[in-house]
Amino acid sequence: MNAFLLVGGGGVLGALARYAVDRRLAGRRGTVVVNVLGSVVLGSLTATPLGTSAMLVVGAGFCGAFTTFSSFAVDVAEFVENGEWRLAAGYAGGTLAAALVGVVVGSWLGRVA
Template identity: 35%
Template sequence: MIRTIAVIALGGSLGALARFGLTQWIAANWSRSFPLATFAVNLIGCLIIGILYGLWLHRPEFSPLLRQGLFIGFLGAFTTFSTFSLDTLRLLENGESLTALGYILLSVCICLIATWAGLSLTR
């Protein structure tokens, strides 16, 4: 258990630093009229989780510790949108289109409402 926690913490640290570095680089080089940094982080995270998940499906001998460090740690800190996208894709692949649509709508709408509610509580 201690090794798992350490691997996730290391991955999380690296993911947070990668997100910070990419965000700073984009902010210094592009206009801020569109949230390009967040979009780029989410897009890159989704690409990475797709690649890693595909590798894991075809090579199940990959270390569970490595998978946890990358999925939960690195990508969890880099972006949680990648996990949301993978969960949705898996629902679609399992033929659960209605559940996937509900998950998308609930996640976006309820999270926006929760963000608004949290902000409202501080005003």
């Protein structure tokens, strides 16, 4: 199957899942949740012997549309603009740390499964 269709199909599902999380968890919590969950999924994919098609659908498509660096960056910038430097640093550092832990956990899950 065409790689563009695989990535696009996964992207549609990822975008819909992202919207569903945002509807459920309004605000910055949704951004953190999707970024950490996406990191777990992508971490597990890297440790699981999947074919190229599955990596395109789930990795590039779904995770690419589900996670969001741009929303994270806007959130941090808003904290800075409001003079909330500690909150900005905590949010940025905490999200990054949680996402990295998510990759490690996902990688472990991918090897165990």
